[in-house]
Amino acid sequence: MNTIETIDQFYKRTNQMIPSDLLNTAGKTSHFNVKERSYSGKITPYNRRDHYKICLTKGKGKLHVADRIIEIDRPALIFSNPTVPYSWESVSRKQDGYYCLFNDSFVSPDLKMGLERTCPLFNPAMEPFYFLNKAEYERVNTYFSQLMNELKSDYEYKFEVIRSILKLIIHEGMKLQSAMNMVPQQGASDRIIPMFLDLLERQFPVDSPENPLKLKSASEFASHLNIHVNHLNYVVKSHTGKTTTQMISNRIVAEAKSLLKHTDWDVAEIGYCLGFDYPAHFNNYFKKNTGLSPAVFKNYN
Numbered sequence: 001m002n003t004i005e006t007i008d009q010f011y012k013r014t015n016q017m018i019p020s021d022l023l024n025t026a027g028k029t030s031h032f033n034v035k036e037r038s039y040s041g042k043i044t045p046y047n048r049r050d051h052y053k054i055c056l057t058k059g060k061g062k063l064h065v066a067d068r069i070i071e072i073d074r075p076a077l078i079f080s081n082p083t084v085p086y087s088w089e090s091v092s093r094k095q096d097g098y099y100c101l102f103n104d105s106f107v108s109p110d111l112k113m114g115l116e117r118t119c120p121l122f123n124p125a126m127e128p129f130y131f132l133n134k135a136e137y138e139r140v141n142t143y144f145s146q147l148m149n150e151l152k153s154d155y156e157y158k159f160e161v162i163r164s165i166l167k168l169i170i171h172e173g174m175k176l177q178s179a180m181n182m183v184p185q186q187g188a189s190d191r192i193i194p195m196f197l198d199l200l201e202r203q204f205p206v207d208s209p210e211n212p213l214k215l216k217s218a219s220e221f222a223s224h225l226n227i228h229v230n231h232l233n234y235v236v237k238s239h240t241g242k243t244t245t246q247m248i249s250n251r252i253v254a255e256a257k258s259l260l261k262h263t264d265w266d267v268a269e270i271g272y273c274l275g276f277d278y279p280a281h282f283n284n285y286f287k288k289n290t291g292l293s294p295a296v297f298k299n300y301n
Helices: 007-013 134-152 159-175 187-201 218-225 229-239 244-262 266-275 278-292 294-300
Strands: 032-037 052-057 061-065 068-072 075-082 088-091 096-102 127-133
Touching: 007 229, 007 294, 052 134, 075 096, 075 159, 096 134, 127 218, 134 159, 159 187, 187 218, 187 229, 187 244, 218 229, 218 244, 229 244, 244 266, 266 278, 266 294, 278 294
Parallel strands: none
Antiparallel strands: 032 096, 052 075, 052 096, 061 068, 061 088, 075 127
16 A cells, blocks of 8 residues: 655656755755646545645645545635645646645744644644635735745745745635634643644554554543643643544544555454454444444445
8 A cells, every 4th residue: 555655756646857856865855846736637646645735726626635525616725734645636627726845844843833733734633625715816826926936036045935935825724714713822731732633643644553553542642741631631622622532533533444445454454553452342433433334334435
């Protein structure tokens, strides 16, 4: 199973030359690129990527992300997080807009600071897309045009300027979040959410039955965060509207669905790598959360 597409593989798949800054490196070179969208193949591979991507699209399509299919039928801003598998299925041949992609080495502390919880680029628990009206589309379109011009320039500090423009695009998306997702700052407790999400996501993707999940309960996460489980439950519920157990279960079930659909592992192997000692426990857990047994889901999909 090809679970992660690298930047090099992206350029090869899209018949582009691999940029010189990515050649002969150990994968730790800072990289950023921005391109216009005019046409997209029928469907891109459903994979995780080892890089971030922001896409401004005016073309119609279907965004396959995690275990969902989202109809994109109007201008939209789409944020892709490396921990979440996705693909794009074109509905219209014409795909206007832009996309930019960059790796983790390009993400400076200043770019990410304070955005771990509030931006889907860094927080996989958030909605990955926002629809845009005409004025919003034109504004974000201008930002992407500025990115292209800056990337072509010879200015010594152009990548700092690019990071600043990226932040404008990120904040444009954040302004479009619903009132439900707009959570006021709450001091020290506010830091618990990104810490919890980071600890949760650090266990994924699951790439081998030999490396099973270690943390599956709210109390286990609380212990690693050195806080009382009741406090963790209160903060998670206050910020997300979901319980800690729901957040953990949703992520485990999403990973289970991905493994059932995209690997040839048997159900027992998948259950074990997700931290279940016995197949029956995994079967009951999956059916409780989806209404289907793992075997039925695997055969149906």
